[in-house]
Amino acid sequence: MPITKDQRDEWRTEDNLHAGGPKMSEGAEPLPMRGKLVLRGAVRLVVPFVFLFGLYVQFHGDYGPGGGFQAGVIFATGFILFGLIFGSQLSESVFPERWAERLLALGVLLYAAVGVFSLVAPGAQTFNFLDYNALGKNGQHYGIVLVELGVGLAVAAAMVRLYYAFADLSELSAPVEAAIDDATPLANAASRNKDSRSAE
Amino acid sequence: MTPLLLLLFVALAVTAVQIVRLDDLFSAAMLTGVFSLLSAGLFVLMDAVDVAFTEAAVGAGMTTILMLGALSVTSTRERQGKLQWRPFVVVLGVGAALVYATFDMPGFGDPAAPIHHHVGPEYLAGAEEHHIPNAVTMVLASYRGYDTLGETVVVFAAVVGVLLLLGERSLLMRLRRRATATAETNASRARDIA
Structure with a gap:
């Protein structure tokens, strides 16, 4: 049975299209590939196996082809694939930038x-x-x-961090300062509310 | 030379020429991934599975993604210019010299090649003694531990370098994100209070 346009639109607006991530807040930028159901489904299906394969290559390196370097790259591609489809912000909420920087040093x-x-x-x-x-x-x-393991950690963190750096660059179209300015009055208002509440 | 090997070599050459000819940088970036995948196939046929693995993961996977990332901040069309003759001649000369140098190399898989007679047997014996089936990992991590440590440090240094170059904008982006995040939590907190 063909899907009607209404049904499709209903599907697209449903939150389970990007299940597993935080809900989109109002006014936030739309996630990339929002309407691409097949891509999103396939990626969600594949990513766990990518990680599993990465672990296999990592810890099986002295028995078969592979090792820390290859495993690190495979692991990183799992995160990057996820980020490409669901937005780098979502993959950063799983593997934050700061962790990547620390793991990079930790591996070495x-x-x-x-x-x-x-x-x-x-x-x-x-x-x-x-x-x-x-x-x-x-x-x-x-x-x-x-x-x-050290090599794997360092390489995976390095690749993910590089990807974030490029993802940041391509997302820079929105003016940075404006967002900070927009955010500041709200933060001030909230803290004022908090103060008045504690004063009660 | 088996037919499959020949086919892969021809495909590799065609891909390389096509990368140079294309004006569309997006297609060129994808073709570099194809190029890496073809080389990985060649390495597998030559029994160098570890190298093939690395080529497939890094060349076909990571590098292509980083290329696309770089393309997303610049133009996807190559600027048309005149053919630069001097660099072209230099490249041709270096290529010819490299091909000429391969005539001096021992045949592929030649048991009399020097590489099989220096430290190679010792490494293989060591891998057998310590029950490590993948001699490549044994050589890289154990016999050549210093080199691999150096490589890891190079990866570290490379990322630090890239972040220093891109860092300022990236930092701004992070600040923006943090500001948006605090704004959201503050807004929800304000709603709760109200």
């Missing part, structure tokens, strides 16, 4: 920390930087998994 630090640990570990025989044998009997395995 984790890698370097494994190296420093093998330098000072009590069980070490050689005291060499990044000598995983210092991590115990299966040290090579532990070392590789930890180091790859």
Whole structure:
């Protein structure tokens, strides 16, 4: 049965079109791809498997093709795909920009920390930087998994952060200062209300 | 050379020429993704699955998206100009030199090639000793741990550099977003109070 125009419009305005995200507030910019049902459905279906595949590549890197670098990129593409279809703001509410910046540094630090640990570990025989044998009997395995995790974190965070930077640039069409000015009186009014309330 | 390999090579060359010829930058950006995917196929045929994986994920996935992101802030049409002869000749010369250099390389998969006789056997023995089936990961993370740490630092530094270049506008955007968010919560709070 073909869908009537009214039905389609009803569908489009329904909030479940972007289920799983915060409700659109009034006056907010419309999300991209709002009417593209197939794209939205397909992305919602695919993204969990992208993440699953990313985890598989990450932790299976010493048994099959892959490793931290590839896993990081795959993980990041999951977020980016989501952001392209549902708006980068929605993907930022899941994986905030600030986290990306921290995880980027954390990944590098984790890698370097494994190296420093093998330098000072009590069980070490050689005291060499990044000598995983210092991590115990299966040290090579532990070392590789930890180091790859560091690479994966850093790469995923790097790619997501870069995507946000470009998404920010392309969203800059709305005047920035005006929005800040618009927001300030409201904030002042609300804080005044709060003060008067606490005074009661 | 198998027919499939030849087909991929021809497709790769056609894609490259098409990228240069196209004025529509959007199509050109998508074609660079196709180019990467074709190279990934070539790497798979040459048994370099790890490289193919990276090429498919980074070249066909990430780079294309970043290209599109960059296109969204600039024009999607290439400006028409005269053919620049001097750079063209330089590029042709460098390309010819590179092709000439490959004549000196050992044949593909040649067991007598130097790369199979220096540290290669030692790496493979080490991977076997530590029960790590993927020798590539073993070499990258363990034997070449310093290099990989350096690569990770390069990724970090690259992102820091890009953010320093784009940072000011990005910061403004973030401020705007935070302002809108506080405005919304304040508005809802004001409604609650009222």
